[in-house]
Amino acid sequence: MKRLTIIIACCILSMNSFAQQQLGQRPRVTSPVINQDGTVTFNFYDPSAQRVSINGDFEEIRNQRLNMTKQDNGVWTVTTSVLNPELYSYSINVDGQRFIDPANSYVNRDIATLSNIFIVTKSTDDKGHLYAVNNVPHGTLSRVWYDSPTLGQQRRMTVYLPASYDGKKRFPVMYLLHGHGGDETAWGDLGRASQIMDNLIAEGKCVPMIVVMPNGNPTCNAAPGWWHEGMYTPDGNAFNQRGAKASMEESFMDIVNFMDSHYMTIAKRSGRAVTGLSMGGGHTFGISRLYPDSFDYYGLQSAAARVQRNNAKFEEQMARLFASKPKLYWIAIGKDDFLMQQNTDLRQYLDGKGYKYEYYENDGGHIWRNWRIYLTMFAQKIFKD
Amino acid sequence: MKRLTIIIACCILSMNSFAQQQLGQRPRVTSPVINQDGTVTFNFYDPSAQRVSINGDFEEIRNQRLNMTKQDNGVWTVTTSVLNPELYSYSINVDGQRFIDPANSYVNRDIATLSNIFIVTKSTDDKGHLYAVNNVPHGTLSRVWYDSPTLGQQRRMTVYLPASYDGKKRFPVMYLLHGHGGDETAWGDLGRASQIMDNLIAEGKCVPMIVVMPNGNPTCNAAPGWWHEGMYTPDGNAFNQRGAKASMEESFMDIVNFMDSHYMTIAKRSGRAVTGLSMGGGHTFGISRLYPDSFDYYGLQSAAARVQRNNAKFEEQMARLFASKPKLYWIAIGKDDFLMQQNTDLRQYLDGKGYKYEYYENDGGHIWRNWRIYLTMFAQKIFKD
Numbered sequence: 001m002k003r004l005t006i007i008i009a010c011c012i013l014s015m016n017s018f019a020q021q022q023l024g025q026r027p028r029v030t031s032p033v034i035n036q037d038g039t040v041t042f043n044f045y046d047p048s049a050q051r052v053s054i055n056g057d058f059e060e061i062r063n064q065r066l067n068m069t070k071q072d073n074g075v076w077t078v079t080t081s082v083l084n085p086e087l088y089s090y091s092i093n094v095d096g097q098r099f100i101d102p103a104n105s106y107v108n109r110d111i112a113t114l115s116n117i118f119i120v121t122k123s124t125d126d127k128g129h130l131y132a133v134n135n136v137p138h139g140t141l142s143r144v145w146y147d148s149p150t151l152g153q154q155r156r157m158t159v160y161l162p163a164s165y166d167g168k169k170r171f172p173v174m175y176l177l178h179g180h181g182g183d184e185t186a187w188g189d190l191g192r193a194s195q196i197m198d199n200l201i202a203e204g205k206c207v208p209m210i211v212v213m214p215n216g217n218p219t220c221n222a223a224p225g226w227w228h229e230g231m232y233t234p235d236g237n238a239f240n241q242r243g244a245k246a247s248m249e250e251s252f253m254d255i256v257n258f259m260d261s262h263y264m265t266i267a268k269r270s271g272r273a274v275t276g277l278s279m280g281g282g283h284t285f286g287i288s289r290l291y292p293d294s295f296d297y298y299g300l301q302s303a304a305a306r307v308q309r310n311n312a313k314f315e316e317q318m319a320r321l322f323a324s325k326p327k328l329y330w331i332a333i334g335k336d337d338f339l340m341q342q343n344t345d346l347r348q349y350l351d352g353k354g355y356k357y358e359y360y361e362n363d364g365g366h367i368w369r370n371w372r373i374y375l376t377m378f379a380q381k382i383f384k385d
Numbered sequence: 386m387k388r389l390t391i392i393i394a395c396c397i398l399s400m401n402s403f404a405q406q407q408l409g410q411r412p413r414v415t416s417p418v419i420n421q422d423g424t425v426t427f428n429f430y431d432p433s434a435q436r437v438s439i440n441g442d443f444e445e446i447r448n449q450r451l452n453m454t455k456q457d458n459g460v461w462t463v464t465t466s467v468l469n470p471e472l473y474s475y476s477i478n479v480d481g482q483r484f485i486d487p488a489n490s491y492v493n494r495d496i497a498t499l500s501n502i503f504i505v506t507k508s509t510d511d512k513g514h515l516y517a518v519n520n521v522p523h524g525t526l527s528r529v530w531y532d533s534p535t536l537g538q539q540r541r542m543t544v545y546l547p548a549s550y551d552g553k554k555r556f557p558v559m560y561l562l563h564g565h566g567g568d569e570t571a572w573g574d575l576g577r578a579s580q581i582m583d584n585l586i587a588e589g590k591c592v593p594m595i596v597v598m599p600n601g602n603p604t605c606n607a608a609p610g611w612w613h614e615g616m617y618t619p620d621g622n623a624f625n626q627r628g629a630k631a632s633m634e635e636s637f638m639d640i641v642n643f644m645d646s647h648y649m650t651i652a653k654r655s656g657r658a659v660t661g662l663s664m665g666g667g668h669t670f671g672i673s674r675l676y677p678d679s680f681d682y683y684g685l686q687s688a689a690a691r692v693q694r695n696n697a698k699f700e701e702q703m704a705r706l707f708a709s710k711p712k713l714y715w716i717a718i719g720k721d722d723f724l725m726q727q728n729t730d731l732r733q734y735l736d737g738k739g740y741k742y743e744y745y746e747n748d749g750g751h752i753w754r755n756w757r758i759y760l761t762m763f764a765q766k767i768f769k770d
Contacts, residue, residue: 046480049482097431097434097487102484105499114492140528142525143527225491228518
């Protein structure tokens with residue numbers, strides 16, 4: 001009996017949707033709509049769909065579904081509760097299939113998956129405003145190919161030059177490293193790095209600086225589609241170090257040397273910072289041990305940074321690093337991050353040795369929302385003394 | 386009776402799909418698959434969908450639908466006939482709704498609509514190869530903000546520097562203009578300009594040059610999402626000249642002056658070319674009349690370029706332009722282009738006056754496939770004497 005009900009329901013829905021498709025004019029749909037009251041409404045036209053939902057990273061649903069309701073005109077709709085200022089990601093699920101919202105052309109790519117984005121902002125001192133394009137001077141964002149003799153490759157990276165870069169004055173450089181599965185586009189797109197830097201610099205909250213976002217995968221020259229391997233579909237395991245001539249850390253000074261020879265950099269320790277998230281935090285940890293005299297500021301964000309116990313070389317590197325007195329050794333991580341234990345171990349090790357560092361802990365896990373916050377904080381801590 | 390058959394068919398399809406969703410493991414889908422024999426297979430998993438098709442710009446279907454067939458595992462599939470080498474665009478239609486193929490993260494944006502792309506290439510001298518990222522030296526692609534005193538704005542443009550640009554040697558500059566509804570990202574994304582230039586330069590088919598792709602909408606500072614107006618949804622009529630302080634043509638030398646003062650350009654007539662498509666072809670036409678001594682090479686691609694009858698100023702401008710003996714005045718258009726009559730009128734006018742130009746006509750209409758061909762041809766014609 002229950003099955004029969006379902007069958008009949010299906011028939012009615014199917015007929016209904018066919019009729020609507022034939023009869024109705026296709027309504028014009030705007031989505032998302034950021035409402036005056038701080039809620040956000042999603043709209044999606046599909047008279048024949050049976051279940052439609054929004055999957056987003058809004059706080060109140062925490063990566064779960066927000067079910068949409070079908071209206072008489074075939075438009076499904078749902079309105080969130082009031083959202084805090086933030087850059088949000090979402091996709092639309094139609095009868096079990098994940099899609100991009102056809103009404104929203106703003107997307108970010110994370111590895112091989114596209115998600116829609118939108119920004120909620122309420123005042124000029126909130127995160128949404130910081131991540132938005134505002135009416136301020138804008139830096140130049142370039143995709144640059146550099147030569148890496150260590151890796152035997154031409155490699156692609158992203159270079160941000162501040163609006164005041166004129167080819168005459170020298171600027172300090174922040175090297176900003178992505179995580180596993182990411183590439184040289186990650187910090188600019190998912191991390192909103194150029195908007196954050198434009199806005200912080202315009203507000204006088206950070207020093208004008210060059211930001212270099214290299215590709216941290218030594219077996220891969222460039223982001224998917226920008227490498228001569230073609231339009232392949234990467235997955236989370238697409239890039240590992242098997243077959244690489246050297247590691248990211250070992251080849252890192254190729255990037256620094258390229259920057260110092262091609263741009264007006266402050267080519268010394270006091271003009272260099274390096275920070276990265278997850279795998280890039282691990283790279284930062286490695287770089288700090290390999291080249292302790294080359295950088296004055298380090299930022300480990302949700303870092304894959306493991307203490308190497310009973311390893312004399314590691315101990316020696318760490319001793320030399322902290323003997324060199326870096327101006328900042330910063331560790332930042334969210335309470336729910338799966339790398340929390342590694343970072344706790346690292347802090348205990350540093351505490352035990354009396355090595356000086358700063359620590360920041362906030363809510364949340366291993367997510368871009370946190371990495372944008374860490375970039376914002378780190379950028380304001382460096383090159384000021 | 387027919388209706389009843391449809392109803393029963395709906396029921397069977399619906400039950401079948403529910404059962405599969407509950408039972409089956411979600412198959413891993415790759416799409417598109419470019420087959421060895423030159424055909425292309427699209428795959429899409431959706432056990433509950435009733436009709437799925439691919440809408441693409443493949444020659445054999447000419448913007449019509451390619452219906453997909455559902456397999457037992459819930460994966461819909463269709464294979465094209467053999468496709469010629471080309472960059473193709475498509476979307477997927479599920480029960481009447483247009484979506485991006487969830488298995489393909491490569492997309493282009495045209496105004497506010499995203500479409501998937503893929504490339505078919507068979508040999509190193511076909512169009513597909515020319516549009517692909519190959520293992521050749523790559524130029525730098527930058528998003529640059531310049532000051533336009535004429536428009537009273539900071540404005541965004543795209544600048545391509547050839548791989549051999551080193552800040553010491555001077556290079557000629559091609560100004561490459563988009564059409565109505567486009568922006569400073571159009572030629573790079575839809576036009577594959579950086580790939581075409583990298584490949585032509587690597588093959589020695591064109592002179593290494595700087596390519597400048599400005600935003601041709603004088604009421605808009607930058608592409609959607611990169612302007613402080615926010616993440617608005619543009620339509621084809623979003624950008625007109627109402628309220629602009631000046632036209633694109635009137636403000637154009639602001640761009641040239643910026644390039645000459647910020648880059649190592651050959652800052653004279655013999656080092657400057659200007660070309661554009663549709664509205665940008667019209668801009669090229671206007672620029673050629675306003676600044677006849679500033680450019681030696683002009684390319685009107687599918688141009689909105691109307692002869693102004695009984696207009697003394699127009700006659701005088703045209704006379705001065707051709708008296709200045711530009712090295713190239715090139716008109717290119719497809720047989721099916723809706724602007725063919727305007728271009729025929731223009732050619733008749735030029736013929737009547739004895740003004741020297743070159744003409745190229747090919748198949749097809751007002752489409753990016755043709756503009757990529759015209760860019761490829763124009764780039765090989767300039768700066769060689």
